[in-house]
Amino acid sequence: MFKKIIRVSQSFITEIPESTFVYVFGSSLYTEDFNDIDLLFVIPDTVNKVLSYEAIRKFCKHLEENVGSVIDFTILTNSEEQEVGFVEQVQALLVYS
Amino acid sequence: MSNNGQNNYNVSYSVITWLERALKTHKNISSVSRYDDIVFEVTRTDQDDKLTIFCADEYVGGVTFVQHVLSEYPNCNIISIGGGWNGYTSEAKEFCLAAKIGLFVSDELMGALYKDKYWNHVQKDHKGKPIFYYRNT
Numbered sequence: 001m002f003k004k005i006i007r008v009s010q011s012f013i014t015e016i017p018e019s020t021f022v023y024v025f026g027s028s029l030y031t032e033d034f035n036d037i038d039l040l041f042v043i044p045d046t047v048n049k050v051l052s053y054e055a056i057r058k059f060c061k062h063l064e065e066n067v068g069s070v071i072d073f074t075i076l077t078n079s080e081e082q083e084v085g086f087v088e089q090v091q092a093l094l095v096y097s
Numbered sequence: 098m099s100n101n102g103q104n105n106y107n108v109s110y111s112v113i114t115w116l117e118r119a120l121k122t123h124k125n126i127s128s129v130s131r132y133d134d135i136v137f138e139v140t141r142t143d144q145d146d147k148l149t150i151f152c153a154d155e156y157v158g159g160v161t162f163v164q165h166v167l168s169e170y171p172n173c174n175i176i177s178i179g180g181g182w183n184g185y186t187s188e189a190k191e192f193c194l195a196a197k198i199g200l201f202v203s204d205e206l207m208g209a210l211y212k213d214k215y216w217n218h219v220q221k222d223h224k225g226k227p228i229f230y231y232r233n234t
Contacts, residue, residue, distance in 0.1 A: 036107075043161065053165035057105070072107050075161040080186040084231075086157055 005037065006095050008066045013096060015059045017047045023092035028069070036070040037063075040092050045077045104134035112154045116177055119203065120150070125211050136170060144213060148174040150206075158185040160192050163200065175199035175215065177206050184230040202230045 005024060016022075026038035041056050053075060060071040076086060086092070101110050113135060120129045120139055128140040135152040151166050151173045158178040163185075166176055176193070178185050180203050193200040199209050199216040209218035220228040 038156075049161040049164040050168045053161050070107065074156050074159070076157065076159045076186065077161065077188070080159050080188055083188070084157060084186055090156075 004067055005063070008063055009096055015062070016041065016055050017043050017052045019044050021094060022096040023087055024095050025090040025092035029093060034069070036072045037067065039071055039073045040086060041073060041075045042081045043075060043077055045079050101134065106135060106153060108135050108152055108154045112179065113152055116152045116203065119207065123207065123210055141210065143211070148215070150175045150177055152177050154179045155183055158183070158189050158200065160186065160189045163189045163192055167196070167198065173198065175201065175206065175209070178202055181230070187231055190229065190231070205230065
């Protein structure tokens with residue numbers, strides 16, 4: 001599944017803001033029996049937040065249609081990620097940068 | 098219109114019904130209605146006012162999420178980010194405080210609904226120290 005996410009992501013990646021980091025975390029990394037795929041998007045601090053959210057939501061919709069699983073996404077800015085340390089907390093794996 | 102779990106924010110029906118039940122049994126709430134599946138409108142007894150509450154379920158509610166919710170629902174007064182296992186960033190909280198929007202996990206929300214200045218509500222520990230649900234390591 002992890003490889004499929006990477007492969008499919010490449011097709012739609014231009015839809016999301018430049019310099020965005022995409023991570024996978026949660027049960028989809030460890031088992032085939034998962035309910036959804038958790039993705040974390042770390043976006044630049046300076047981008048328009050509302051437009052970025054819309055773009056990422058559209059990207060996740062495309063991913064859902066192609067991967068066949070529900071995508072649950074979280075978006076943090078770079079500074080928020082530095083504060084929260086979410087990548088480390090949930091041991092997220094980088095799939096796109 | 099209530100679609101029962103069909104919404105653009107992936108909020109499950111169980112999360113929605115949990116919040117709905119909590120609001121309906123809250124001592125300072127006299128009426129509760131729901132539209133777009135995840136938006137509640139409540140009437141408060143003591144303040145005799147109406148508040149719009151957005152029901153979310155975010156691991157960590159960031160400023161991007163908050164700004165998007167407010168762009169879709171500009172009349173929103175409170176964003177319920179989820180249960181105690183959920184949280185928000187300090188940037189999101191500061192953004193909401195400046196805009197007089199409440200950003201709370203469910204425990205905080207129940208207390209905030211008694212307050213006139215609900216957006217300012219902060220839980221305190223036994224020493225009086227404020228408790229925020231920042232999702233920190």
